[in-house]
Amino acid sequence: MIEFLKRIFGSAPSSSSTAKERLRLVLMTDHLALAPEMIERLKHDLVDVISRYVEVDRERIEVNFEEHDRALAMLANIPILSVNRPEPPAVPPSAPLASASDGVPAAGARVPPAGGDSGSPPRRRRRRKKPQLASAAPGSGA
Amino acid sequence: MHQPTHDEAIAPPSAVPVASGRAIVVTSGKGGVGKTTTSANLGTALALRGARVALIDADVGLRNLDIVMGLENRVKYHLLDVLEERVALEDAVVAAKGMENLVLLAAAQAREKDEVDTEKMRRLVAALRERYDYVLIDSPAGIELGFKNAVAGASEAIVVCTPEVSAVRDVDRVVGLLGNAFKPRLIVNRLRPQLVKKGKMLSVADVNDILRLPLLGVIADDPEIIVTTNRGEPLALRNDLATGAAYRAIAARIAGEDVPAPMPPEEKETLFGRIGAMFGGKRS
Ligand SMILES: Nc1ncnc2c1ncn2[C@@H]1O[C@H](COP(=O)(O)OP(=O)(O)OP(=O)(O)O)[C@@H](O)[C@H]1O
Ligand SMILES: [Mg+2]
Numbered sequence: 363m364i365e366f367l368k369r370i371f372g373s374a375p376s377s378s379s380t381a382k383e384r385l386r387l388v389l390m391t392d393h394l395a396l397a398p399e400m401i402e403r404l405k406h407d408l409v410d411v412i413s414r415y416v417e418v419d420r421e422r423i424e425v426n427f428e429e430h431d432r433a434l435a436m437l438a439n440i441p442i443l444s445v446n447r448p449e450p451p452a453v454p455p456s457a458p459l460a461s462a463s464d465g466v467p468a469a470g471a472r473v474p475p476a477g478g479d480s481g482s483p484p485r486r487r488r489r490r491k492k493p494q495l496a497s498a499a500p501g502s503g504a
Numbered sequence: 505m506h507q508p509t510h511d512e513a514i515a516p517p518s519a520v521p522v523a524s525g526r527a528i529v530v531t532s533g534k535g536g537v538g539k540t541t542t543s544a545n546l547g548t549a550l551a552l553r554g555a556r557v558a559l560i561d562a563d564v565g566l567r568n569l570d571i572v573m574g575l576e577n578r579v580k581y582h583l584l585d586v587l588e589e590r591v592a593l594e595d596a597v598v599a600a601k602g603m604e605n606l607v608l609l610a611a612a613q614a615r616e617k618d619e620v621d622t623e624k625m626r627r628l629v630a631a632l633r634e635r636y637d638y639v640l641i642d643s644p645a646g647i648e649l650g651f652k653n654a655v656a657g658a659s660e661a662i663v664v665c666t667p668e669v670s671a672v673r674d675v676d677r678v679v680g681l682l683g684n685a686f687k688p689r690l691i692v693n694r695l696r697p698q699l700v701k702k703g704k705m706l707s708v709a710d711v712n713d714i715l716r717l718p719l720l721g722v723i724a725d726d727p728e729i730i731v732t733t734n735r736g737e738p739l740a741l742r743n744d745l746a747t748g749a750a751y752r753a754i755a756a757r758i759a760g761e762d763v764p765a766p767m768p769p770e771e772k773e774t775l776f777g778r779i780g781a782m783f784g785g786k787r788s
Pocket of ligand 1: 532534535536537538539540541542563568643644645693694695723724725726727729730733
């Protein structure tokens with residue numbers, strides 16, 4: 363936004379502000395220990411889980427990560443279209459939360475595996491890191 | 505904060521009786537940002553205050569601290585001679601020029617970093633803490649074994665960062681590995697106030713907006729450092745020069761004196777603005 367205004371008023375962003383912005387972004391991913399592509403996948407899985415309970419507007423979903431004093435928070439804004447459950451959530455159809463196996467031990471609370479790995483073939487790319495993602499706050503952050 | 509995985513995790517500082525000296529590791533992650541320069545100058549500045557100081561060059565294989573201190577011709581034995589018990593500690597350390605209360609334990613040059621035994625290193629630092637008020641450990645670059653050996657035995661950490669994206673990122677990583685137990689404090693090195701003013705270099709506030717570490721002080725990018733290093737006389741000996749005085753101020757802060765964090769001269773006019781930004785929390 364600031365960059366945009368600067369462009370309108372004709373002054374290019376200073377290289378130090380570019381440096382700062384690059385740092386901010388790169389550290390966010392460093393702290394997540396997830397590649398940007400993994401974040402996309404996380405968004406996707408998140409929506410899948412929520413869709414079991416309510417119908418959401420997939421086009422208008424926003425997921426952002428913010429850092430406050432070296433603590434990372436995930437902010438998700440997921441518009442709900444209707445509360446009619448598409449189907450009963452008794453047994454989750456696919457369970458992308460199967461336990462991580464490739465050595466990124468998480469110190470915090472462990473989410474128990476929500477069912478088996480039924481449906482999806484076992485893939486090693488499921489590198490997950492839970493504690494930083496703990497505070498998903500739907501609805502906050504316009 | 506970056507959460508280290510298990511095998512990366514650094515053991516917390518060794519518990520040594522309170523009466524003993526402090527062991528401070530000087531580290532950065534990234535190479536060439538000024539760890540050795542900082543170690544030499546802070547060691548000198550602390551010794552000038554009358555403290556007993558031991559400098560350890562933990563950069564095994566790339567010995568440098570002896571050169572920066574101008575002691576290369578006096579060094580006979582090195583760290584590994586002591587760790588492997590070929591030489592007694594008191595025979596391996598060399599006194600700085602004209603300062604009996606400042607000694608150097610040089611690194612081995614023709615050896616490898618991974619020849620150092622972490623547990624022996626820990627014990628060596630503990631032994632030095634009984635004889636010296638400060639043990640300053642000059643860490644090698646990186647986050648591998650050489651870094652871990654340098655950290656073993658330390659009770660606290662000073663991280664050196666230049667105002668560059670890569671250096672800040674590496675410090676962030678190192679601080680994540682160290683955790684809070686080492687009470688890491690920050691020295692921003694090689695700042696060029698004029699470039700900051702023109703928006704061409706990250707400011708101290710920019711750097712610490714991200715790192716959020718207690719700031720010990722800021723050292724300018726100063727050609728005098730190169731001149732004094734050529735001569736093997738740490739700049740901290742020169743209280744008449746701004747950067748020499750800055751090292752002394754940082755030493756005073758390390759010793760617990762309540763003096764302000766030194767800033768390079770040209771930046772003083774905006775000092776309060778910067779401090780405000782540093783403590784005022786988030787800026788968008
Ligand atoms: N404040 C400064 N102003 C000008 N030059 C500096 C400053 N600090 C360090 N230098 C120069 O930068 C170079 C690297 O410094 P130094 O050897 O202290 O870095 P280092 O972090 O110990 O490097 P390494 O990771 O290789 O051990 C040296 O040539 C040194 O003289
Ligand atoms: Mg060095």
